[in-house]
Amino acid sequence: MSTVIARTVVRTVVPLILVTAIALLLQGHNLPGGGFIAGVLTATAFVLIYVIYGQDYLEEAVFHRTPVPSLEMFRHGILEYYRSAFGLGLALAAASGVAAIGFGEPFLTQTVRFLHHVPLYGEMELASALVFDLGVYFTVVGALLTILAVVGSE
Amino acid sequence: MARTVVVAPMLVALGAAIATLLTRRFDRAKVGLSLAGGIAYVVAVAALFAEVGTEGILTYQLSGWGAPFGITLVADALSAFMLALAAIVSLPALVFAVRYVGEQGQQVSFHPVFHFMMVGVTGAFLTGDVFNLFVWFEVMLMSSYVLVVFYGGGPHTRAGIRYVFLNLAGSAFMLVAIGGLYATVGTLNMADIARRLGDPVTYGVDPAPVLGLAAILLAVFALKAGLVPFQFWVPGAYRAAPAPVSAVLAGVVKKVGVYAIVRLYFTVFGVGTVPGGLGLPGLDGASFLNFFGPVLFVMAVASIGVGGVVAVARDDVDELLAYSSISQVGFIVLPLAVGATVPAVRDLAIAATLVYSLNHAVAKGLLFLTSGAIYEAVGSIDLRDLGGIVEESPTLAGGFFVGGLALVGIPPLSGFFGKMLVFDATARAGADLALGAALVGAVLTIAYFSRAWNRGFWGEPSEAVAEARPSGVQLSVVITLGLVVVAIGVGFDPVFEAASRPSNSRR
Numbered sequence: 001m002s003t004v005i006a007r008t009v010v011r012t013v014v015p016l017i018l019v020t021a022i023a024l025l026l027q028g029h030n031l032p033g034g035g036f037i038a039g040v041l042t043a044t045a046f047v048l049i050y051v052i053y054g055q056d057y058l059e060e061a062v063f064h065r066t067p068v069p070s071l072e073m074f075r076h077g078i079l080e081y082y083r084s085a086f087g088l089g090l091a092l093a094a095a096s097g098v099a100a101i102g103f104g105e106p107f108l109t110q111t112v113r114f115l116h117h118v119p120l121y122g123e124m125e126l127a128s129a130l131v132f133d134l135g136v137y138f139t140v141v142g143a144l145l146t147i148l149a150v151v152g153s154e
Numbered sequence: 155m156a157r158t159v160v161v162a163p164m165l166v167a168l169g170a171a172i173a174t175l176l177t178r179r180f181d182r183a184k185v186g187l188s189l190a191g192g193i194a195y196v197v198a199v200a201a202l203f204a205e206v207g208t209e210g211i212l213t214y215q216l217s218g219w220g221a222p223f224g225i226t227l228v229a230d231a232l233s234a235f236m237l238a239l240a241a242i243v244s245l246p247a248l249v250f251a252v253r254y255v256g257e258q259g260q261q262v263s264f265h266p267v268f269h270f271m272m273v274g275v276t277g278a279f280l281t282g283d284v285f286n287l288f289v290w291f292e293v294m295l296m297s298s299y300v301l302v303v304f305y306g307g308g309p310h311t312r313a314g315i316r317y318v319f320l321n322l323a324g325s326a327f328m329l330v331a332i333g334g335l336y337a338t339v340g341t342l343n344m345a346d347i348a349r350r351l352g353d354p355v356t357y358g359v360d361p362a363p364v365l366g367l368a369a370i371l372l373a374v375f376a377l378k379a380g381l382v383p384f385q386f387w388v389p390g391a392y393r394a395a396p397a398p399v400s401a402v403l404a405g406v407v408k409k410v411g412v413y414a415i416v417r418l419y420f421t422v423f424g425v426g427t428v429p430g431g432l433g434l435p436g437l438d439g440a441s442f443l444n445f446f447g448p449v450l451f452v453m454a455v456a457s458i459g460v461g462g463v464v465a466v467a468r469d470d471v472d473e474l475l476a477y478s479s480i481s482q483v484g485f486i487v488l489p490l491a492v493g494a495t496v497p498a499v500r501d502l503a504i505a506a507t508l509v510y511s512l513n514h515a516v517a518k519g520l521l522f523l524t525s526g527a528i529y530e531a532v533g534s535i536d537l538r539d540l541g542g543i544v545e546e547s548p549t550l551a552g553g554f555f556v557g558g559l560a561l562v563g564i565p566p567l568s569g570f571f572g573k574m575l576v577f578d579a580t581a582r583a584g585a586d587l588a589l590g591a592a593l594v595g596a597v598l599t600i601a602y603f604s605r606a607w608n609r610g611f612w613g614e615p616s617e618a619v620a621e622a623r624p625s626g627v628q629l630s631v632v633i634t635l636g637l638v639v640v641a642i643g644v645g646f647d648p649v650f651e652a653a654s655r656p657s658n659s660r661r
Contacts (some may be wrong), residue, residue, distance in 0.1 A: 080179075087175040094168055100217070107161045108217035 002052045010052045017045040028133045029110075035133035039140025046145055055152060079149055086142030093135025096128065108132075159205050160214035160229045162198040163237060164276045166191060171269035181260065185252055188265040192248040195272065199234075199241040206234040207652075213282065221282070222343035228282035231655035232508075236279045236413050238652075239512050242638060243405035243519040244272055246631045250523050251398035253627045254530060259304065259396070271297035271402070278410045284335065284342045287414065288328055291378070295321050298407060301399040302391045313390030320387045324377040331370040338363045344422050351426040361428050365442055368423045372415065372446065379411030381487060382456035385480045392476035397526020400472065404479045404522060405515035412486055412511055416504060416656075419446050419494070447495030454491050455591040457484030462598030466605060471525045471535040474606055475518065481595060482514045482561060485572075488588055489579045496583035501657035503583075506575035508653040513572035516642060517560035520635040524553035527632055531622040537606060542615030547624050551611045553632035558603035560639045563596065568642035571650065 021041035028034030049058050059067045059078050067078075100109035110132070115124040170191020177184045206212060206229050216225040229237075248268065255264050274294025281287050299321075303314035332342065339347050339359050350357040351364065377384040392400045419442070426442040437444055461481025468474040486507055493503025527550055528543065529535045544551040556567065563573030573596065580588040642649055 083178070084176075087172065087178070091172045091176060094165075094172055098165065101158055106215055106218045107158075107165065110217060 006052050010048050014045045014048055017041055017048075021045070025133060025137055026130070029127045029129035035136030036140055038133075039137045040144065042137070042141050043144035043148070047148060050148065050152065055149070079146060082142045082145040082149060084142070085138045086146060089135045089138025089140070089142055091135070092138065093132050096131040096135060099128075157205070157212055157214060159198075159202050160212050160227050160280065161216070163195060163202060163241075164227075164273060164280065166194045166198045167269050167272040167276055170195070171266045171273060174265035174269060175263070178261070178263065178266075181257070184265055185260070188269070189248065189252065191269055192245045196241045196245050199237045202229055203234045203238050203652075205229075206231060207655075222341050222346045225286055226282035226343060227280045228344075229280055231652070232413070232417060233279045235508055235512075235652055235656065236409060237276065239409060239515050240272070240275050240279070240406045242512075243515050244402055246523065246635050247398040247401045247405075247519065250401075250526065250628055250631045251396065253625050254398055254526055255304075255396055262304075263300075264304070267297045267300045268399070268402075271301065271407070275406055275410055279413060282344050284332055284344060284347070284418070288325070288332055291328070291410070292325060294407060294410065295325070298399075298403060301403075302395045304396055304399065305394070309390075310394040313387075313394035317387045317391045320377060320384075324374045324384075327370055328374040331367045331374070334367045335364065335371075338367065344418070348422045348425050351423065354426075361426050361442075364423070364426060365428060365432075365445060368419070368426075368442065369445070369449070371418065372449065375411045375414045375418075376453055377411070379408050379415070379483050379487070380457075380480055381411075381453045381483055382460045382480065383453075385457065385460065388480055389473050389476040392479070392522075393470065393472045397472075397522050397529065400475075401519040401522035401526075404475070405519040408479065408483060409511050409515060412483070412507065415450075415487070415490060416507060419443070420490075420500070420504060424494075443494040443497075447491050447493075449491075450487055450494060451491035451588065454484045454488040455588070457481060458488070458591055458595035458598075459484075462595050462602070465602040466598060468602075469537045471528070471537065471540075471606065471610065472522070474602060475521050475525060478561065478599070478602060479514070479518055481598065482510075482518065485576055485592065485595060486510045486514060488592060489576050492580050492583045492585045492588050496585070499579050499583045501654065502575070503579040504657040505650065505654040506572070506579045508656065509575050509650065510572035512642065512649065512653070513560060513568040513639075516568060516635065516639050517557045520553055520560075520632065520639060521557035523628070523635060524550055524557060524632050527553075527624055527628040528622075530628065531624040532618045534618055537609045539616060539618050540610035541613045542619055543611045543622075546615050546619050546622050547629075549629050549633060550624055553636050554611060555607070556636040556639055558607065560643075562599050562603060566640060566643050568639050568646075568649075570643055571646050 021038040024033030024041065025035060025038035028038065046058065049062065056067045059065045063078060063081065065078060097108040101107055110127065110129040112128070113126040115126060118124045170188060173187045173191065174184050177187055211228065211230040214227040215221065216227065219225070251264065251268070271294055274290050274297060277290030278287055278294060281290055299314065299318050302317050303310050335347070336342050339350050340357070341347055341350065350359050351361065354361050373384065380388040392404060395403060423442045427440045429440065431438070431440050432445055434445065437448060458481050461477045461479070461484060465474050465477035465481060468477060489503035489506040493500040525535050528540070531547065531550070532540065534540065560567040560569035563569040576592055577589065580592060
């Protein structure tokens, strides 16, 4: 069982990691960052909870689910969440590429729009690459957590 | 306007993989989508094949970035031929797998992984860039790792680990060689490499290190193709994988290695010369191909010999087929070796390689599926347990017979022309040694197939065979592929025309 120090640290660190991950995800298309590294960071946040508080805590308190035994998990457990995230992420990334074909451009072509006079924010950039990054993000999070859940429960 | 038809086969395979991944829990929908994806893949490849036939070389810049900076896809006659080969083998294997891979296996992501493997194969055939070739190899290998250890038993894991380690080492070498290539040539786009190598002085390229790096790459491609001395992973992996997967591994994935050799060494590195000669003992000439010719020759002859001799003594049908495919890849590479050394027969040699690749893909696919159907019906593929299959199931015996004869090279079948072209190319080049090796190989092929036939198919039905109940779907897949083997042989003219187009357009 983990110490008080570890539990307290994790409680502060996890939100920080998640915010950093989101920041990396949003700026990824033209600054260092991107869907992959954001996904890895997010997975790290889950891993911290998992290591310090245990997998059951993750399922009960974070996802509000009833934990099931490890063999059952393959069919009904939290794995289903992770694997759906994985599949949907891939679908999103592929769809963002195919969408370009719909506009008569080559597969994976990206574009960008600038919004001016946004309240508080001023100028804002809307990049289609973000959709692709989001797909990568979900794929990475789903895949890493699937691996962790399966290996961890063995 | 971008030509979507170039990227279509890849997108179809990717779409099928994602769709089957999302419908994982709905068994019927998943199988339906998977089969639809397989059929759509064949349609997409056929469309691309037709387009390449009329338009010649098609290029496609992914995401609209120009070459040599962006990711380029190139579809020419060579890619189209190889894609057609992949499509012809993968669809029957997929249909077969629906009945062969058990319910639990289908739940454990068989279909997505199979389609991801096809994504990798398609990408490798289409890419116009050496680094992306590496990426597609990885996509293909990652999926094939899963498929090799699919059953998860002891022997499967052992074979899988060997397969994974050898290929990881291969990938590491490939990456190092590609890095070196980029450092020396300054580009990784295949057309750009060829241009710079053709005029090394203007571009400041030193050809000697490029030759060495190309030699490292050759070792990697030989590993993927299962050529001696890199053949160790082949028998274990083919035995461990489910039969339809073995059919695709032997029929298509191996050919990716062969394709890479044809593509890179004959169109890209082939233009390179080392001023002042190679400076290696026993090798004359200054062209890169003067070096690769003898190297390929030794590998090809060793593969024909080792594969053939070992296959004669195997009792397990899958193991026999695996060793046989080592030997057959020797046959595929032999004309390349001759063509590299003797420029006069180079075009014929490449056509011979392609025709033999197609023949091997279809015939070996047929044989692996037949062996899978026998395993399903009889419960064993050990020749000691088999016997008299001709009486119990003439269709299965027929499938094995047609596949075996096609590899031996009997006239109405696809193998006859493949063998004939190999002999033709070597004879015209005056390569007596190669001709002799090919003859010995052909005799060995006859030896191991007639032994398997005598022991497994003729004679009194054994106990296990007498109770055999072959599945209808599997039988019809075997019949269909058998007919394809016959059709390629009977209607050989268009096949030969398609196979000689790559070398004609090379000029």
